[in-house]
Amino acid sequence: MSPKQYNWTVTFSPDDKNPFGGYAFNELLQSHTGPIRHSYKTLYELRDSVKAGSSLLIIAEAFSPGDEDAIALLDHVYKGGAAFISTKHLGGKFADTLKLNLRSGDIFTGSDSSSLHIVSAQLDTLTTYHFQKGAIENQVYNFDTTRTLVVAVNEEHRPVTIRMKWGKGDLLINSTPLMFTNMCLLAGDNNKLVSTQLSYLPGNELTWTEFYQLGRREVSTPLRFILQNEPLAWAYYISILCLLGFMLFEIKRRQRIIPVIRPLANTTLEFVATIGDLYYQNGDHKNIAGKKVTFFLEYVRTKYSLSTNQLDEAFAAALAKKSGRDEKSITALLWVINEVKARPVMTSHHLIELNSKLEAFYNNS
DSSP, X not given: OOOOOOOOOOOOOTTOOSTTSOHHHHHHHTTTSSOEEEEOSOHHHHTTTSOTTOEEEEEOSEEOOOHHHHHHHHHHHHTTOEEEEEOSEEOHHHHHHHTOEEEEOOOOOSXXXXXXXXXXXXXXXXXXXXXXXXXXXXXXXEOOGGGEEEEEEETTOOEEEEEEEETTEEEEEESOGGGGSHHHHTSTTHHHHHHHHHTTSOSSOEEEEOHHHHOSOOOOSTTHHHHHSHHHHHHHHHHHHHHHHHHHHHXXXXXXXXXXXXXXXXXXXXXXXXXXXXXXXXXXHHHHHHHHHHHXXXXXXXXXXXXXXXXXXXXHHHHHHHHOOOHHHHHHHHHHHHHHHHOSSOOHHHHHHHHHHHHHHHHTO
16 A cells, blocks of 8 residues: 555666666557567677667667677678667767767756657657656767768757668667656657657567666576566565475474383392292202292291291291181191201102192282
């Protein structure tokens, strides 16, 4: 909803819709010539690609080509081509060869505007085209009158556009390039003035090089089509920014996965079982039985606080009372224990019997 902001830079660019762009002129040009080719190359670089007899167009605030560019331009026109050059300042080998000189004129007027006219035999019936004061102050000051036709003049009847013969072709020189900008061309009937001047160009292919105003701005990347279209260019840039943002977000340090540390396994029982297997495999039943008895007596002392010095009936009665076991089963267990202590050698049968009675006591605890 905010007011549109204009760019007041002088570009003459056919894609520029700002006041000093050349979008309107490019549209008007379509009806006066054949195919239009836009380029950012120098005249020397274009010399082999420009067709013989075609037209060249240059619009720039200053045109002072190098020797190679000047020779390429003059040679193209000399062989039958045409060139339209609009500039405020002309210099270099090109101006010296044609003996041309452009300069700012002295237009004395009391209004805020100035005017241009197409040259006609009846000077009193000239059509007047008005422009803002300062936009058309330059004029062609010096030229060879023997081969030059004046096409347009200012209100002081000083030439601003001339047509010069050069070999088989024509050179059109204009000293007021701002007349081709959007702001000047769309004011009043000024488009008719421009159309009349364009009518001197042959209606064949035209090459418009913007190198002398904008420089080498042609996109050389394979993304040329995308970058030259503003909506596609913005979509491309936004995609790149989103991708970079995603990458920056993803490379941030994340919480590492906490590894599962398993607690150390209790291998005591496994160790005991292993040792027991060794004793059993060696046939040392007496030693195994003795250790089982020792463990049982320690268990009774610790859990039931009973003395195990005498394993008699009184001990059996006390253990049965505290442990809640049947006194007969405890008496039988004690008899087997006393038997183990008394026997110098034990068989596997006696060891199994002892183990069974001990397991029965433990399981009922």
